[in-house]
Amino acid sequence: xxxxxxxxxxxxxxxxxxENNLNTNDSINLIKLDSKGGHLIDKLxxxxxxxxxxxxxxxxxxSKIGFNDLENSAKYNNLLNHIDSLFIKQNIDFNNKNILxxxxxxxxxxxxIFNNNKFNSLSCNDISLHRIHExxxxxxxxxxINKNVNLLHGNIFDIGNATKAKYDLVFLCQAFHHIxxxxxxxxxxxxxxxxxxxxFITGEHxxxxxxxxxxxxxxxxxxxxxxxxxxxxxxxxxxxxxLFRPSFSKGDIHWxxxxxxxxxxxxxFDNYYHYISKCKRYQSxxxxxxxx
Numbered sequence: 001x002x003x004x005x006x007x008x009x010x011x012x013x014x015x016x017x018x019e020n021n022l023n024t025n026d027s028i029n030l031i032k033l034d035s036k037g038g039h040l041i042d043k044l045x046x047x048x049x050x051x052x053x054x055x056x057x058x059x060x061x062x063s064k065i066g067f068n069d070l071e072n073s074a075k076y077n078n079l080l081n082h083i084d085s086l087f088i089k090q091n092i093d094f095n096n097k098n099i100l101x102x103x104x105x106x107x108x109x110x111x112x113i114f115n116n117n118k119f120n121s122l123s124c125n126d127i128s129l130h131r132i133h134e135x136x137x138x139x140x141x142x143x144x145i146n147k148n149v150n151l152l153h154g155n156i157f158d159i160g161n162a163t164k165a166k167y168d169l170v171f172l173c174q175a176f177h178h179i180x181x182x183x184x185x186x187x188x189x190x191x192x193x194x195x196x197x198x199x200f201i202t203g204e205h206x207x208x209x210x211x212x213x214x215x216x217x218x219x220x221x222x223x224x225x226x227x228x229x230x231x232x233x234x235x236x237x238x239x240x241x242x243l244f245r246p247s248f249s250k251g252d253i254h255w256x257x258x259x260x261x262x263x264x265x266x267x268x269f270d271n272y273y274h275y276i277s278k279c280k281r282y283q284s285x286x287x288x289x290x291x292x
Contacts, residue, residue, distance in 0.1 A: 028146055030133050033125075033154025042180060045251035049128040060106050062135055067142060070108055075281075080112055082277045082284065083173070083202055087113075090273070090286055092198060094119045097168035100192070101125065102156050102185075103175030106135040110171070111143035123150040123167075125159065156185065159192065166194040174203035174282075178251045186267035186287070193289050199269070202284040205254050206276055207244060215243040260285065 048054065055061060059069050070076060086092075094117035101110050104124035114122060122145070126132035132153050140149060152159070156179075170189050179185050189199055219238045222230040234242055244254035255263070257274075264272050264287060273286040 028137050028140060028149045028151065030137075031150055031152045033152050033158040035155060035158050042251060044249050045178070046127055048249045048251075049126075050130070052130055055128075055130070060108065060131070060135065062106060062108075062138060062142075067108075067139075076109075078277065078279050079173075079203055079282065080109070082275075082282070083109075083113060083200075086200075086202070086275055086284055086286065090198075092169065092200070094169065096120050098165055098194070099123065099169045099171060100159070100167040100189075101171040101173070103127075103172065103178055104136065105131045106139045107132075107151075108139050109173045111139050111145055113171075115143045115145055119148070121148045121150065121165070123152060123165070125152040125154070125156050127153070127155065129153050157181070157188065160188060165192070166197070167192055168194050168197050170197065170199045172199070172201045176201045176285075177204055177253050177255065180251065180253065182263045183267050186263070186269065190268055190289060195289065197289045199287040199289075200284070201287070203282050204260075204284065205244070205252075206280055206283040207254075208280060212243065219243060 056064065059065070059073065062070070094114060097119050098121045099114065099119050101107070101122070101124045104110055104126050105128065107124050110122065110124060124132065124136060126136075132151050136151050140146060167189075170193060176182065186199070193199070216238060219234070219242060220236075221227075223234060223236055240254065240256040240259065246253045260274075264270075264285070269287040269289075271288070275284045275286075277283065
């Protein structure tokens with residue numbers, strides 16, 4: 001189905017198919033990933049993130065409320081400062097690099113982080129059609145990013161069918177906890193990364209030991225009094241998922257640090273860096289690919 005470009009942007013936009021080379025177009029390219037199967041579609045999450053009524057009053061609906069709320073958000077400015085500090089600490093350079101961002105939404109974080117860097121290409125993916133193909137072009141153009149950008153709508157597991165590019169940086173901001181097959185994703189990313197490529201995972205949920213013990217106490221009380229037949233679906237000794245429930249509609253999965261460690265090592269990333277933000281609201285992981 002053709003994608004309407006009316007009123008999206010005054011900058012050049014192209015709609016191309018995913019078999020084209022993603023790094024050769026001097027504009028913002030709207031790309032529909034071709035699904036080759038091999039994965040299940042999360043219908044609940046897909047419906048949620050593509051529901052414009054749900055999204056209408058969110059801070060990311062820049063068509064309705066503009067950019068001031070995002071610019072003045074303490075939450076997102078703290079996140080941006082955290083990301084900037086880690087890029088400096090890890091000496092991550094974007095110049096002449098191919099960047100892939102996963103679950104990018106409207107690309108506001110990407111616009112703020114990469115707008116002063118001369119990257120070779122920036123490819124951003126999301127399952128929300130209106131976010132990635134309607135709002136993202138507005139955001140990128142607002143911040144002056146309009147060259148060598150590819151906006152990919154579809155399942156990230158189909159990225160291998162769409163490009164032969166090798167990415168130097170894979171960026172996931174408030175995204176990794178939405179991936180229901182994280183090991184498979186990281187293995188695919190390992191294949192599409194260049195030698196010495198970096199996976200930057202940030203904005204992941206962080207819960208202190210105090211929060212953990214508060215939830216554990218509530219769990220034991222509910223279990224002992226069998227609150228609303230609580231014992232039927234819960235063990236006496238709670239798992240991390242018992243205390244920090246996943247969201248079926250949004251697709252949020254709250255991993256423990258031990259589970260992150262297992263996911264990374266199972267995916268072939270034995271060494272990684274772990275950082276907790278100063279405000280302790282989120283955590284970040286930096287995975288580096290060893291040179292072959």
